[in-house]
Amino acid sequence: MVSRVIPVDTFDLVIFGGTGDLARRKILPGLFRRFIAGQMTGESRVIGAARSELDDAGYRDLVCEAIAEFGGAEKDSGRLEEFLARLHYVPIDATGEGGWSDLRDLMRDGVVRAFYFSVAPSLFGALAERLHSNDVAGPDARIVVEKPFGRDLGGARELNATLASHFDERQIYRIDHYLGKETVQNLMAIRFGNVLFEPLWNSHYVDHIQITVAETVGVGGRGSYYDKSGAMRDMVQNHLMQLLCLIAMEPPSQFEADAVRDEKLKVIRALQPVEPHQIVRGQYDAAAGAASYREDAENPRSFTESFVALKLGISNLRWAGVPFYLRTGKKLKARSSEIAVVFKDLPHSMFEGDEKRHRNILSIRLQPNEGIDLQVTIKEPGPGGMRLVDVPLDMTFADALGDEAEAPDAYERLIMDVIRGNQTLFMRGDEVEAAWRWTDPIIEGWEARSDVPKLYEQGSSGPEDAQMLIHRDGRRWRDIRG
Numbered sequence: 380m381v382s383r384v385i386p387v388d389t390f391d392l393v394i395f396g397g398t399g400d401l402a403r404r405k406i407l408p409g410l411f412r413r414f415i416a417g418q419m420t421g422e423s424r425v426i427g428a429a430r431s432e433l434d435d436a437g438y439r440d441l442v443c444e445a446i447a448e449f450g451g452a453e454k455d456s457g458r459l460e461e462f463l464a465r466l467h468y469v470p471i472d473a474t475g476e477g478g479w480s481d482l483r484d485l486m487r488d489g490v491v492r493a494f495y496f497s498v499a500p501s502l503f504g505a506l507a508e509r510l511h512s513n514d515v516a517g518p519d520a521r522i523v524v525e526k527p528f529g530r531d532l533g534g535a536r537e538l539n540a541t542l543a544s545h546f547d548e549r550q551i552y553r554i555d556h557y558l559g560k561e562t563v564q565n566l567m568a569i570r571f572g573n574v575l576f577e578p579l580w581n582s583h584y585v586d587h588i589q590i591t592v593a594e595t596v597g598v599g600g601r602g603s604y605y606d607k608s609g610a611m612r613d614m615v616q617n618h619l620m621q622l623l624c625l626i627a628m629e630p631p632s633q634f635e636a637d638a639v640r641d642e643k644l645k646v647i648r649a650l651q652p653v654e655p656h657q658i659v660r661g662q663y664d665a666a667a668g669a670a671s672y673r674e675d676a677e678n679p680r681s682f683t684e685s686f687v688a689l690k691l692g693i694s695n696l697r698w699a700g701v702p703f704y705l706r707t708g709k710k711l712k713a714r715s716s717e718i719a720v721v722f723k724d725l726p727h728s729m730f731e732g733d734e735k736r737h738r739n740i741l742s743i744r745l746q747p748n749e750g751i752d753l754q755v756t757i758k759e760p761g762p763g764g765m766r767l768v769d770v771p772l773d774m775t776f777a778d779a780l781g782d783e784a785e786a787p788d789a790y791e792r793l794i795m796d797v798i799r800g801n802q803t804l805f806m807r808g809d810e811v812e813a814a815w816r817w818t819d820p821i822i823e824g825w826e827a828r829s830d831v832p833k834l835y836e837q838g839s840s841g842p843e844d845a846q847m848l849i850h851r852d853g854r855r856w857r858d859i860r861g
Contacts, residue, residue: 397427559789
C-alpha cells in the first residue's frame, strides 16, 4: 500500500526554544521528515527563536547536526539543503523586549501563523503576552503548549486564564504526544468503525481493562524536575488519563474536535475517587552498577514515586462495576505501552475436561511494535479430542500494511494538525482542569498520610504490592513485554 500525503497550507512556524533539546530531538527532525514526504509546501518556513546569539547560517548548522543525529534514514543532501533554506532564526528575550520587532517584521500575511512554546511553563505567560502586545500573532494564529499544564488544579486554572487573556480557546493547542501515536488513533477506528466491537464495549461483556506504560530508563539527567513531579503528575494525570478517556468514552456524534473532547470530559467527570488501598507507589532501588532513584534525583530523603499503580472505576451506565487498572513506572523490565481489554468468561463451557480459563483479550500495543491483536480460543491442531488453546489474531502494522505502516512520528502528525487547525487530538482547557480536580485529592491524601513509596528492583514489574492490588481481585497483570 502507498501512503497518501496531503500537503498542508503554507505556514510560518516559530519555535520558541528552537535550540533546545525537544526542538533538536523531535520537532526539527520531524519537520524535515514531513518536508521529505511532500507535506510542507515550498513556501512554508520554520523560524527558531531563543536566547542564543545565532544568525540564520548558525541556526541552519545546528539543525543540520540535529537531523544527522535524530532525523532517521532520510539523508539526501539535496533535499536537506532545500529544507535548511526555509529556516530562519531570531535571537529573542522571552521576558523582555529584545528581538520582538525583528520577529514581527519576519512574519508574513496570508499564511498560517503558528507558535510552538518549547520552553519552561514559567515562560508561557510572558510569551503569550508579548506575542499579543507586539502584534506578532494575529487573530488567527495558533499556539502550541507543551506539558506540564500546571502542577495542580490551581496552577492549571492560572495557566488557562493567562493564555485565555491573549488567545481564544480555538487558538490554543495543548499537546500530548501520546495522542499522536498511530495506534491511539486506531483505537477510535477500532471502536467506532467496526460493528464487531462497539456492542461488546460495556460492563455486560468486559471484565476489566488494563493500561500499562512501562519504561526501562530512569530519571537520569532530569532528576531535579522529576522529583518535584513524580509518576502521578508526569504520566497518570495526562498520558494515562487520555488513554483511559479514549477507551471509555461514549461514541461522539461526529469525528470533530469538540465532539470528541466533550465525551472525554464526561469520562473524567465520572471517575470515582481513589481510596488509599487502591493505589500503590514505588521507587526503584539501587542495583549492581546502577543508581537508585534517590541517587538519580540527588535527594536522599525523597518520597517521590517513580512507579504508580491504581484501580479506579467510572460511575456511568456503560462501565458500572468494571475496574480499570493503570500502572506506569521507570526502570521496569521492558519498554512497553499497552491497553488490554479483557472480556468476561463464557457463562458455560460445553467442552468437558477443559478446566483452563479461556478469555478473549483485545490488546492495543502503543510501543514498541505498534499493533493490535485479539486473543481467541480455537481447537489445538492434531488428534486427541477437543483440546482448546488460546492464539492471537495479530495485526502488527508493519507486517499488515507495509509502506503504510511507516507513519509519521507523533510530533510530526500533531504539528501538521496544528497547521490544519484540527484540535481533535489536543486537550481543551476544561479537560485539563477536570483531570487535576480528580488527581489533586489523591496526591494530597498520600502527602497527608506521609506515605513512603515501596522499593522495587530495577528490571522488575514494579513493587510486590502492585501485584497484590490486582491479585486480590482474582486477576493478574499482563506480562510487560517489549
